[in-house]
Amino acid sequence: MTRTRMRAAPVAVGAMVLVVGCGSQGTPSATQSTAPPLAPIAENPYASLARLPDWSGVWEPTFSPRPRARQGGPAPPKLTAAYAAQYAKFQQKNRTTPGINFVSDVASCVPPGVPQSMQEPYPIEFLFTPGRVTILIETYSLVRRIYTDGRPAPADPDPTYQGTSVGHWEGDTLVVETSAILPETSPLNGINGHSDKFHVTERMRLVKPDLLEVTTTRVDPAVFVEPYTTSSYYRRHRDWQIMEYVCQQNNHDALDAQGKPAFSLKHNPGE
Amino acid sequence: MKLSRWLPQVVLCSTWLALGPIASAHHSTAMFEWGKEKSLTGTIERYEWTQPHTFLWVVVPRGQGRTQEWGLEGMSPSWLGRRGWSRHSLAAGDKVMIVYYPLKDGRPGGFYVRVTTPDGHTLAALPQRSQ
Numbered sequence: 001m002t003r004t005r006m007r008a009a010p011v012a013v014g015a016m017v018l019v020v021g022c023g024s025q026g027t028p029s030a031t032q033s034t035a036p037p038l039a040p041i042a043e044n045p046y047a048s049l050a051r052l053p054d055w056s057g058v059w060e061p062t063f064s065p066r067p068r069a070r071q072g073g074p075a076p077p078k079l080t081a082a083y084a085a086q087y088a089k090f091q092q093k094n095r096t097t098p099g100i101n102f103v104s105d106v107a108s109c110v111p112p113g114v115p116q117s118m119q120e121p122y123p124i125e126f127l128f129t130p131g132r133v134t135i136l137i138e139t140y141s142l143v144r145r146i147y148t149d150g151r152p153a154p155a156d157p158d159p160t161y162q163g164t165s166v167g168h169w170e171g172d173t174l175v176v177e178t179s180a181i182l183p184e185t186s187p188l189n190g191i192n193g194h195s196d197k198f199h200v201t202e203r204m205r206l207v208k209p210d211l212l213e214v215t216t217t218r219v220d221p222a223v224f225v226e227p228y229t230t231s232s233y234y235r236r237h238r239d240w241q242i243m244e245y246v247c248q249q250n251n252h253d254a255l256d257a258q259g260k261p262a263f264s265l266k267h268n269p270g271e
Numbered sequence: 272m273k274l275s276r277w278l279p280q281v282v283l284c285s286t287w288l289a290l291g292p293i294a295s296a297h298h299s300t301a302m303f304e305w306g307k308e309k310s311l312t313g314t315i316e317r318y319e320w321t322q323p324h325t326f327l328w329v330v331v332p333r334g335q336g337r338t339q340e341w342g343l344e345g346m347s348p349s350w351l352g353r354r355g356w357s358r359h360s361l362a363a364g365d366k367v368m369i370v371y372y373p374l375k376d377g378r379p380g381g382f383y384v385r386v387t388t389p390d391g392h393t394l395a396a397l398p399q400r401s402q
Binding site for chain 2: 104106107109121122123138139237240243244245246247249250251252253260261263265267
């Protein structure tokens, strides 16, 4: 419906321009009479942005703002045997020694992929331009380009950390479909790796004026027995700005020979 | 009325617990004795306002004129910078008292939790258990 509305608008504007043009032809000059007929002027594509919800400002990840999430969070994922064991090991470690995570490449500044990149501790920002939503992620300075111009997802894109995304608006909800995510990335905290069939659907909407909900559904027959959905929340700060985050600037925690964060006590750990 | 008095503390405490595991944004906190507070007094040698973590280099007196250099990692400018800290919060030469979580392996390092500056002001560098 939204798309129909968007296409109708330029026609109406073009018609108005033509009517005005006819009305001003009472005293044609020589130059005007030889000029080519006026082409209908398309609506400025930026005008279409006025129909979108206001997601300006900077969005900080937040925790358990909703009663259901406070009561224990989402149900655990149903995993295939291949991945159930490593997830159980992670859960066990988390219970016995809080703060112990899987040792991960991100300690060496290799960025997370979608959807984990949306759940880092520092804020994100949305930019709306015609036919596209861009998400700027502060942690690791990541960029997600989501094409909302109706193009289909490309057939066989190169796998990347942030994958390849197309999206569309359903009312005030942005629906994002992402695939071609590098298989060595984590699809869920506690699971390392997935297949090239991994597909992520995110539904993003405001649930309060300054609270954004992102519902994330993960599909990968190699990992998940059934689609696994979680929700994340972000609180708006209109006066914040996204900061620069270059992980290699002063990283003392690159993985050592045993694959554990080293905690270097060198003054210039990168050298 | 009583509820209104203790509720903020419960909320803050819950926040602290929730943030504990992610306090160290891009790596595990397993290398530290996370939650075990120790303190030291020394002189700031370098204060690095950098990503992915700030870093404090502190010269700590060891008696008989000897000193030891300590390296303390902290939250990032992304976290501290939105909670009252800036690159000017500390400077080389400042005599400070630092509460930190020590490294498990015994080297002179850890994760700084709060810093008391020469004027007696304390800067929190992690979400507090209660305030």
